[in-house]
Amino acid sequence: MIRLEHVGKTYPDGTVAVGDLSLEMPSGTITVLVGTSGCGKTTTLRMVNRMIEPTSGRITIDDRDIASIPTHELRRGIGYVIQQAGLFPHRKVLDNITTVPLLLGWDKKRARERAVELMALVGLDPALGTRYPVQLSGGQQQRVGVARALAADPPVLLMDEPFGAVDPIVRAQLQKEFLRLQGTVQKTIVFVTHDIDEAVLLGDQIVVLGTGATVQQFGTPSEILRRPANPFVADFLGEDRGLKLLALVPAKKIAARALSELNGQWQLELDAAGRPLGWRPRNGTAHAPPVPLTAVGPDGTARNLLDAAISSPARTAVQVDAEGRAVSLVTYDELGDHLMETLT
Secondary structure (H helix, E strand, O other): OEEEEEEEEEOOOOOEEEEEEEEEEOOOOEEEEEEOOOOOHHHHHHHHOOOOOOOEEEEEEOOEEHHHOOHHHHHHOEEEEOOOOOOOOOOOHHHHHOHHHHHOOOOHHHHHHHHHHHHHHOOOOHHHHHOOHHHOOHHHHHHHHHHHHHOOOOOEEEEEOOOOOOOHHHHHHHHHHHHHHHHHHOOEEEEEEOOHHHHHHHOOEEEEEEHHHEEEEEEOHHHHHHOOOOHHHHHHHOOOHHHHHHOOOEHHHOOOEOHHHOOOOEEEEEOOOOOEEEEEEOOOOOOOOOEOOOOEOOOOEHHHHHHHHHOOOOOEEEEEOOOOOEEEEEEHHHHHHHHHHHHO
16 A cells, blocks of 8 residues: 655745645555646656655555655655656666666576566567667557566555557557556555546546646546546546446446347348358349458457447447357447436
């Protein structure tokens, strides 16, 4: 548990970066700090590992006041990941990852074994261990940064916009990998982002901060999306908060209909194994290729179903099993009804 009790940070010129912040961040969960630029997110994060010293208040980790812990000892027990990975350019990947374990007195063999293990854990080919950071893609560098932060198995992980410098496709891959990784390591994570979609996707709980790190709302993604606490939060969430909420609902929880219930002008064409090939007009020519579709798998969300239904000429989403076989259908209207029920 990380606890902030009336924590503040005022700079010598009188600038108040953090006013009077009190928070509890439960162990083994991801707490996301989100807000506009300059609201104090990064300052708050850096006070947890004393890269910035608070001017008031108290911060504890598992009931231990961090002010009583020597800074070098504190930081060796906290992993830290930043936007540009922050790797040592003159050191190879394995050497970057082993930095903290070696500082803690691990023997070189044990440290390198841990580095190889972590490379596999974060989805990196161990063969990349002999390369320098400049020889890696941006996404690979970020994975190395996460591996380095986890190398000494710290209980706490601080992440400051770690996926903000990569393209959207790589970012989505890193987010998915990060959630898988957290399911394995179960760290206490404080994650800073300005992207509310990222906060909703990754956070067990979200802290929406206003100027001076004032807490506008603190709750689960579902709670915040369903019931914004004030106009500031509602504006920050955006006009599509209903769609964001659908992204939290597993597709398998949406009432679906059997394939045989499909009516209308379009029919679903399947291959011999039952996998969908696309949509074909019932009165169209048999020689024309079917209109392609995007099917939604077992791990999909209601948002994925909505996207699939909107892009379908039949206004219908197709759900498939793990083998890609079509199993059920959900119409656009049914998804709209579910969204209205969710928001009311």
